Amino acid sequence: xxxxxxxxxxxxxxxxxxxxxxxxxxxxxxxxxxxxxxxxxxxxxxxxxxxxxxxxxxxxxxxxxxxxxxxxxxxxxxxxxxxxxxxxxxxxxxxxxxxxxxxxxxxxxxxxxxxxxxxxxxxxxxxxxxxxxxxxxxxxxxxxxxxxxxxxxx
Numbered sequence: 001x002x003x004x005x006x007x008x009x010x011x012x013x014x015x016x017x018x019x020x021x022x023x024x025x026x027x028x029x030x031x032x033x034x035x036x037x038x039x040x041x042x043x044x045x046x047x048x049x050x051x052x053x054x055x056x057x058x059x060x061x062x063x064x065x066x067x068x069x070x071x072x073x074x075x076x077x078x079x080x081x082x083x084x085x086x087x088x089x090x091x092x093x094x095x096x097x098x099x100x101x102x103x104x105x106x107x108x109x110x111x112x113x114x115x116x117x118x119x120x121x122x123x124x125x126x127x128x129x130x131x132x133x134x135x136x137x138x139x140x141x142x143x144x145x146x147x148x149x150x151x152x153x154x
Contacts, residue, residue, distance in 0.1 A: 049146070
């Protein structure tokens with residue numbers, strides 16, 4: 001599937017497996033808001049897994065600027081990323097997602113997708129992104145979906 005062919009899913013509808021797989025197949029570079037240095041946190045081991053699968057993972061967390069994660073320097077905000085990203089993967093509580101709406105909307109070029117990790121949902125934020133043509137995946141785990149839908153079987 002050509003990434004330009006993404007059809008945004010309304011935020012109140014669950015993302016299909018096919019759509020999630022298409023997003024993961026099309027992506028090469030992923031910005032991770034809330035990336036963490038603690039090995040036992042999903043915000044560390046999920047992006048680490050993605051990096052091991054060949055994605056370029058750009059960690060974003062102002063608490064860890066100056067450190068390196070997944071072979072990349074940690075930056076404070078999405079504005080500190082000077083290259084296009086395919087999607088923004090969010091590891092923030094649902095009630096903090098609105099804090100990042102304008103930050104995502106300010107990215108040039110805009111990412112094709114914002115992916116809110118498993119347990120994270122914010123329909124207001126999703127509607128704002130969808131209104132500008134940015135696709136949204138909510139309440140799904142990139143690691144679990146990649147393993148189940150993309151990773152080679154065997």
